[in-house]
Amino acid sequence: MALAQGDLSQTFPKASAAATGRALRVAAIVALLILACLLPFVVSSYRLLQFTMVVIYSIALLGLNILTGYNGQISLGHGAFYAIGAYTTAILLERSGIPYWATIPIAGIICLAVGFLFGLPALRLEGHYLALSTFALAVATPQLLKFRSLESWTGGVQGTYVPSFKAPFGLPLAWDQWLYLLALLFAVVLFALARNLLRGNTGTAIIAIRDHPIAASSMGINISLYKSVTFGVSAMYTGIAGALGALVAQFVSPDSFSIFLSLGFLVGSVIGGVASISGAVFGAFFIQFIPNFADQISKAATWAVYGAFLIGFMYLMPTGVAGFLARIWKRAQRWRSG
Numbered sequence: 001m002a003l004a005q006g007d008l009s010q011t012f013p014k015a016s017a018a019a020t021g022r023a024l025r026v027a028a029i030v031a032l033l034i035l036a037c038l039l040p041f042v043v044s045s046y047r048l049l050q051f052t053m054v055v056i057y058s059i060a061l062l063g064l065n066i067l068t069g070y071n072g073q074i075s076l077g078h079g080a081f082y083a084i085g086a087y088t089t090a091i092l093l094e095r096s097g098i099p100y101w102a103t104i105p106i107a108g109i110i111c112l113a114v115g116f117l118f119g120l121p122a123l124r125l126e127g128h129y130l131a132l133s134t135f136a137l138a139v140a141t142p143q144l145l146k147f148r149s150l151e152s153w154t155g156g157v158q159g160t161y162v163p164s165f166k167a168p169f170g171l172p173l174a175w176d177q178w179l180y181l182l183a184l185l186f187a188v189v190l191f192a193l194a195r196n197l198l199r200g201n202t203g204t205a206i207i208a209i210r211d212h213p214i215a216a217s218s219m220g221i222n223i224s225l226y227k228s229v230t231f232g233v234s235a236m237y238t239g240i241a242g243a244l245g246a247l248v249a250q251f252v253s254p255d256s257f258s259i260f261l262s263l264g265f266l267v268g269s270v271i272g273g274v275a276s277i278s279g280a281v282f283g284a285f286f287i288q289f290i291p292n293f294a295d296q297i298s299k300a301a302t303w304a305v306y307g308a309f310l311i312g313f314m315y316l317m318p319t320g321v322a323g324f325l326a327r328i329w330k331r332a333q334r335w336r337s338g
Contacts, residue, residue: 040177055183057284063237069275072210077134079262080141081235085242107243108236115235119228138262145254159253273320282321
């Protein structure tokens with residue numbers, strides 16, 4: 001009896017601490033969402049466009065995290081899917097009467113199909129060989145967009161403009177305010193979907209393929225199918241981000257989607273935390289603000305300053321910003337529990 005009481009006394013405090021931790025996380029997420037919704041009404045248009053790009057980049061990085069962090073497939077070519085999403089929106093708005101908001105999911109579906117098809121031959125490749133194949137995709141995409149046969153659609157080297165739009169239903173919102181809120185809405189939905197996906201049976205299978213592919217195969221998991229679908233879902237997220245990015249820039253051109261965009265996505269993913277949902281947000285802030293900050297420090301050695309920041313982040317936070325904050329949270333929990 002005494003042993004049972006002792007077990008209960010140890011179990012209930014742990015359960016209570018876990019419940020408290022979940023409640024605090026939910027409260028923090030709700031508070032951040034409220035602040036995010038209020039942001040377009042308290043900052044300048046320039047800053048608001050920067051924060052809009054943070055939201056958009058976070059969607060792209062989340063897609064890359066699903067592929068690289070959770071499934072173990074390294075990609076250096078997600079800038080190509082970002083470009084496909086951007087050009088899909090630009091072409092549809094120019095050549096059809098489709099509403100601007102409808103082009104975003106269409107871009108996602110097209111990138112889902114392209115990513116799935118690209119993932120099929122890539123199944124034979126692993127590690128750095130897969131990385132090189134995706135690198136080739138990122139290098140080839142700007143050249144394909146300049147191809148003469150596609151010039152009537154893509155605008156060739158000159159690119160093409162994306163028509164502007166107004167807030168719907170007569171809402172008293174400026175263009176940049178509505179665009180930020182639209183991007184935020186897509187981000188919330190996509191982050192919720194990613195969380196449910198990765199915490200379910202599908203996510204368990206995706207992670208098992210990354211950690212123990214032989215064991216996963218022996219348990220009946222179709223590795224080829226899961227890898228291809230994961231690649232497609234990852235491309236879909238990045239394509240949606242590209243569609244939103246085209247609406248922000250109101251212009252797309254091949255030179256906007258160079259290999260540096262893909263490398264930037266990978267850097268942001270690692271800095272934020274590869275196997276982390278929240279890490280996509282931290283990585284997006286790094287991508288958007290650190291290059292500008294480095295340029296303000298030294299215009300003559302911008303990339304040197306950027307490299308110093310990158311080395312500093314990796315030295316101080318080897319598991320990414322999300323991993324660093326998670327480690328601090330666990331230590332705080334242990335300190336509270338005594």
